[in-house]
Amino acid sequence: MGIEIMKCSVESTLEEVLKCIDVNGKKAAFLVDRNDIMVGILTDGDIRRCLLDGHGLKEKAIQFAIKSFKYAHVADNPEEVFKLFDYKVSILPILDEKGRVVDYSEYNENMHISVAQPQLNGNEYKYLMDAFLSTWISSNGKYITQFEEKFAAFCGASHGVATSNGTTALHLALVALGIGVGDEVIVPDLTFAATINAVIYTGATPVIVDVEEDSWCIDPDKIEEAITDKTKAIIPVHVYGQPCDMERICDIAHRNNIIIVEDCAEAHGAEFNGKKVGTFGAIGCFSFFGNKVITTGEGGMCITNDTELDRAMRVLRDHGMSKTRRYYHEVVGFNYRMTNMQAAIGCAQLERITDILQERKKLEDLYRERLSDSAIVFQRNNLAKRKKITWLVSGLVEEKVRPKLFAKMAEGGIDTRGFFTPLSEMDIYRQYANRTCEVSHHISKCGINFPTSYEISQEVIDRIHDDLNAVVND
Ligand SMILES: Cc1ncc(COP(=O)(O)O)c(C=O)c1O
Known part of the structure; x- marks a missing residue:
């Protein structure tokens, strides 16, 4: 449809503008002067409010129009135009250099298609509100335990320790395993920086190795080549949802007495040999960032089958504080806790x-x-x-x-x-x-x-x- 359907003379009455909106179906009309220069915009909502305020349909529309309206310029590229839309503005006049209205742009979801978008249309809002109204909005509350238990069960692990994000999950896991200065940790070259950063935080030395051509995951042959006396751990990253060759990696780790910490940030639910990733090594680490398979906004989790590691991670996650003696700190810990509100979203995500x-x-x-x-x-x-x-x-x-x-x-x-x-x-x-x-x-x-x-x-x-x-x- 052309721009003409959007235009009304500046002389128009509210009734004429309403008719214009009725015909164009765009919920708005542009008021232009006789040179086509745009002077104001009126929406159907504006007119409704005028009528409710007691104004008549025969009154001139211009007095009620929004005169400092948003507009795009003909030379703007689509990306720039897109940025002008917000929850209130879904239609934009496009003006030439003289201020004449020459076109319009309408928000439609196909205009900007993002790589990832969380799917929050289940019980997310309900559980989030429940957590909010309960006032348990920090890191205590029923949703944390529920989320930990249910996510661990989904993966086939016995314990889950929720964290503030996937990076802190990795760091927590490495520290709980005693990895630090003097140790080497093998990581793949193709991964998000959080994998290697977590190693560096511990003081250990990361050792970068290449990936396989077919899976894009860490190459077991390259792991073998990189092992030294100092190698303490390997972090296989199940990159872009693809599981690493866990059979060979477990074999290498076993033969060389090396710990495995899996980075499963991008692979919730992926399997190797019928077993879910995250359960092959000592600890599996997940991210629940907004672009992940399921999200808690920010968030992460360590899963393990080892009760001692579970305990160690719980203490470290909570400032290193003893679980039996309040304000007595056993180790130098962190605040890596997830909030009850995040976990509430996670529980709803997990249902689906x-x-x-x-x-x-x-x-x-x-x-x-x-x-x-x-x-x-x-x-x-x-x-x-x-x-x-x-x-x-x-x-x-x-x-x-x-x-x-x-x-x-x-x-x-x-x-x-x-x-x-x-x-x-x-x-x-x-x-x-x-x-x-x-x-x-x-x-x-x-x-x-x-x-x-x-x-x-x-x-x-x-x-x-x-x-x-x-x-x-x-
Ligand atoms: C492979 C990998 N590891 C770790 C992380 C870190 O997770 P987060 O962003 O939740 O800290 C991410 C993603 O963000 C990731 O893709």
């Missing part, structure tokens, strides 16, 4: 985790089907013994195509993410990589994460398909 995982898988299957003839090589989903989950729909495209694809998708308001920068490529971590990590460098340069929110429609995937073809054939 199986459905959420299924929906994400269905979405990934749709991507695979609609983009089957395109230049993308999707993440492997058929590796022996591994049952990946869909965190973000991920794949590789040619390195030279990727920036063009990012730009093309951004033009249409579709958000994408490249893969993590390899740790060994960053100045602050390079010193911890004694070997080249060619595989992770290649994957990182070609990797792309597609929008994986539950609201993604086939139409959006088809747009991505067309964008991909356009940039490949460019």
Whole structure:
């Protein structure tokens, strides 16, 4: 529909503006002078309020119009226009340099499609309000215990220790295991920085190794090569929802007397050999950040089958304070606690985790089907013994195509993410990589994460398909 349907003369009455809104169906009309210069905007809500205030339909509309309205400029790119929308403004006039209204832009959810979006349409609000109204809003309250027990049970572990985020979960686990100065901890090159940061916080030395070409996860051969007398732990990261080769990693750890701490931040529910990730090592660490499979806003959890470790983590999480003697501190601990409000959201999320995982898988299957003839090589989903989950729909495209694809998708308001920068490529971590990590460098340069929110429609995937073809054939 053209811009004309949005315009009313500055001379219009409230009745005429109302008729205009009735015809355009956009809940607003733009008041313009005879040179088409925009002088005000009126919404149906504004008119309703005028009538309720006792004004008549025959009164001039301009006196009630909003004159300091938001607008976009014709030269603005779609991203800039998008930023102008908020919960009140869902339609924007587009003005030329003389202030003449030449077009309009309407908020629609397809305009900005984010890579990830939490699905909060179950009991999240109800439980959150319950926690809030109970006044137990800090780190005591029924939801914490419930969330810990239920999430641990979902993973097949006997204990869960909720934390303030996934990074603190990793740090807590390492400290509880006694890892510190003089120890070496092997980490993959392709991961989020939190994995290596947690090691550095303890004073131990991280040792970066390359990843496998097929799974993108830490390469067991490279782990073996990196083991020294000082190696105390390995942190396999189940990256982008793909489980690591836990059979080989457990074997290596067992033979060399090395502890395993799994980083499962991106792989809730993934399995190796029918067993859920997080239960292979001494401790499994999860993140519940807003872009994760389930979220608590910020949040994390350590799971374990070891009662002693569970106890140690509970003490460390709570300032190192004794569980039997208040204000007596056994160790130098931290405040890494989760709040009851976060846990309330987590409990509601957990009720639907199986459905959420299924929906994400269905979405990934749709991507695979609609983009089957395109230049993308999707993440492997058929590796022996591994049952990946869909965190973000991920794949590789040619390195030279990727920036063009990012730009093309951004033009249409579709958000994408490249893969993590390899740790060994960053100045602050390079010193911890004694070997080249060619595989992770290649994957990182070609990797792309597609929008994986539950609201993604086939139409959006088809747009991505067309964008991909356009940039490949460019
Ligand atoms: C692999 C990995 N480890 C650790 C973390 C840290 O989790 P958080 O952001 O909750 O601290 C994240 C994600 O954010 C992650 O992707």
